[in-house]
Amino acid sequence: MSTRAKATASRRGPGSYAVVAAVTVLTLAFLAPFLVILLNSFKTSADYRAHGSLSWPASWNWDVLGDVWQRVDFTQKLVNSVETSLGVVLIAVVLALFNAYALGIGRVRWRTAFLVFFLGVNVVPQEGLVYPIYYLFKELGLYDGKLGYTILVGITYSAFGTYLLSSVFSGFPRELIEAASMDGAGRWTILWRIVLPMSWPTLSVMCVLFFVWSWNEFLYPLVLLISNENQTVPLGLSVMQGQYTSDPTALSAAALLGVIPMIVFFILFQRSLTRGVTAGAVK
Amino acid sequence: MKTIHQPPARGRGYAVFLLPGLLLSLLFLAVPLVMTFFYSLTQWQGIGSPLFIGPDNYTRLLGDADFWASFRNIAFVILGMAVVPTLLGLFLAALLFDYIGKKHGDGVVALLRSGLYLPQVIPVAVTGLMWGWILAPEGALNSLLDKAGLKSLAHNWLGDPDLALWTVLGVLVWIQLGYPLVLFISGLQRIDPELYEAASLDGASWWKRFTRVTVPILRPEVYVVLVTTTIAGLKVFAQIFVLTGGGPGNSTLVPAYFAYQNFFERADVGYGSAISSTITLLVLLVAGSFLTRQAREEI
Numbered sequence: 360m361s362t363r364a365k366a367t368a369s370r371r372g373p374g375s376y377a378v379v380a381a382v383t384v385l386t387l388a389f390l391a392p393f394l395v396i397l398l399n400s401f402k403t404s405a406d407y408r409a410h411g412s413l414s415w416p417a418s419w420n421w422d423v424l425g426d427v428w429q430r431v432d433f434t435q436k437l438v439n440s441v442e443t444s445l446g447v448v449l450i451a452v453v454l455a456l457f458n459a460y461a462l463g464i465g466r467v468r469w470r471t472a473f474l475v476f477f478l479g480v481n482v483v484p485q486e487g488l489v490y491p492i493y494y495l496f497k498e499l500g501l502y503d504g505k506l507g508y509t510i511l512v513g514i515t516y517s518a519f520g521t522y523l524l525s526s527v528f529s530g531f532p533r534e535l536i537e538a539a540s541m542d543g544a545g546r547w548t549i550l551w552r553i554v555l556p557m558s559w560p561t562l563s564v565m566c567v568l569f570f571v572w573s574w575n576e577f578l579y580p581l582v583l584l585i586s587n588e589n590q591t592v593p594l595g596l597s598v599m600q601g602q603y604t605s606d607p608t609a610l611s612a613a614a615l616l617g618v619i620p621m622i623v624f625f626i627l628f629q630r631s632l633t634r635g636v637t638a639g640a641v642k
Numbered sequence: 643m644k645t646i647h648q649p650p651a652r653g654r655g656y657a658v659f660l661l662p663g664l665l666l667s668l669l670f671l672a673v674p675l676v677m678t679f680f681y682s683l684t685q686w687q688g689i690g691s692p693l694f695i696g697p698d699n700y701t702r703l704l705g706d707a708d709f710w711a712s713f714r715n716i717a718f719v720i721l722g723m724a725v726v727p728t729l730l731g732l733f734l735a736a737l738l739f740d741y742i743g744k745k746h747g748d749g750v751v752a753l754l755r756s757g758l759y760l761p762q763v764i765p766v767a768v769t770g771l772m773w774g775w776i777l778a779p780e781g782a783l784n785s786l787l788d789k790a791g792l793k794s795l796a797h798n799w800l801g802d803p804d805l806a807l808w809t810v811l812g813v814l815v816w817i818q819l820g821y822p823l824v825l826f827i828s829g830l831q832r833i834d835p836e837l838y839e840a841a842s843l844d845g846a847s848w849w850k851r852f853t854r855v856t857v858p859i860l861r862p863e864v865y866v867v868l869v870t871t872t873i874a875g876l877k878v879f880a881q882i883f884v885l886t887g888g889g890p891g892n893s894t895l896v897p898a899y900f901a902y903q904n905f906f907e908r909a910d911v912g913y914g915s916a917i918s919s920t921i922t923l924l925v926l927l928v929a930g931s932f933l934t935r936q937a938r939e940e941i
Binding site: 371375378379382383385386387389390392393395396399411412413454455457458460461462464465466467468473475476477478479480482483484485486487488489490491492493494495510511514515517518521545546550571574575577578581582592593594596597599600607610611613614617618621622624625629632633636637 | 655656657658659660662663664666667670671672673674675677678681688734737738741742745746750754756757758759760761763764765766767768770771772773774775776780781782785786789816819821824825828873876877879880883884897898901902905906911914915918919921922925926929933
């Protein structure tokens with residue numbers, strides 16, 4: 360490796376630096392919108408009116424962020440998003456694990472038909488389900504409540520998880536399960552003691568992926584979580600768009616507040632996320 | 643009745659694990675789907691009982707200019723979500739993997755890839771807030787053009803009926819590019835490095851390696867990206883909702899948003915259901931043809 364590294368390093372020339380520079384400029388241009396809202400979230404209104412949106416803030420002023428935080432009750436929105444997302448992850452992963460255990464390891468009858476079913480419900484657009492769900496949730500008293508919403512989204516993701524895990528499980532070493540069976544272990548024990556520990560890598564990737572998806576959900580929370588106490592972060596902030604069009608620094612601050620949690624999450628879980636995207640697509 | 647049974651020792655005792663997931667999916671996903679289809683054959687305001695009218699909503703769709711506009715716009719959305727990001731992603735992935743990575747190390751590649759992927763994890767609602775802010779008539783983009791002495795290029799990006807769809811397309815590319823990029827770079831990792839080296843030793847230029855080695859090897863990934871993003875494009879809702887609300891006029895209207903308007907703004911549930919049933923059917927057709935093709939290739 361070291362000799363090759365040397366060899367390639369020696370091939371670096373002005374041309375290769377120019378290519379790196381070009382891609383870097385492209386990447387920075389991609390990230391520029393984040394920088395713009397960062398700068399404008401810290402300006403006073405007077406500063407914004409005087410110098411426009413492209414200047415450096417005259418002083419780093421936290422008031423606008425604090426003000427928006429209070430106006431949208433951002434603490435409550437964060438709690439809602441964390442609660443629902445964690446609930447969704449839990450429901451989706453547990454259901455997917457059970458489903459995949461029956462389909463991938465148990466190889467129950469009609470397993471192909473069941474897999475096709477899960478795959479089918481996985482691609483069905485939410486627009487095709489949302490009205491009856493809205494109607495039924497109203498009838499059942501689940502409307503505008505986090506519980507019903509969390510269960511719904513959890514079940515939705517479990518279909519994808521079932522599909523992903525089943526294909527992982529179909530390559531699971533059968534000898535292990537048969538050996539445990541011989542020793543008198545029941546289905547539960549096998550799932551709990553053998554299958555679960557061995558599928559942690561896939562499960563952890565699924566957890567990260569589902570958390571991001573759930574955090575970013577739009578249509579269901581728009582329709583089903585309408586009150587201030589139940590709104591999630593993205594929805595709570597996007598309301599600002601209609602209400603504060605004449606207050607650019609506040610809008611910018613709202614966008615910044617919405618961006619930060621996912622950037623932090625991305626930095627922490629980047630690796631799992633990348634693996635999840637890859638596994639989800641190619642499997 | 644077929645008489646092919648699984649050996650009892652294998653299949654028995656597992657079915658109970660499938661029960662909760664299957665029942666809940668039926669209840670929360672399959673039942674609403676059937677209900678939507680039923681509503682699409684009725685006239686209903688969302689209260690009282692639906693009035694059965696047969697296929698009238700569908701014939702009404704065929705004569706509705708908004709419906710056709712929404713499908714024309716979907717073609718643009720698919721361009722912005724599937725086609726452009728795939729082409730750009732292929733080029734960038736090859737550039738990062740086969741050029742920058744080899745000369746400047748994997749660290750640089752990882753950093754650039756993360757930067758380009760970041761828009762993918764930001765909630766769409768927030769993306770809309772951010773871009774709405776930047777693209778507003780007095781927003782940052784127009785100020786930038788003004789400062790660069792290109793004031794004549796400033797536009798009302800999202801408010802001009804001739805331009806809004808193109809602007810949306812640009813934002814969609816910004817959101818989507820990271821997805822194919824990450825998939826393609828990870829796909830390239832399974833290529834035997836000696837293949838590239840042999841190709842370079844034979845004097846193949848970077849472009850030749852791109853067209854003869856990279857693209858053919860990434861064929862499965864390209865296919866997956868095109869199918870998944872085409873499906874996502876057919877379903878597109880949030881991006882339009884937060885950027886333009888379908889407007890101005892119907893210039894950026896998409897079927898899912900059109901259905902939403904009928905459900906929740908016009909209380910025309912039957913008609914909205916006909917629109918969303920049509921999208922659902924289209925999505926299932928695309929996904930189904932993909933799966934059968936994939937199954938055939940695996941055999």
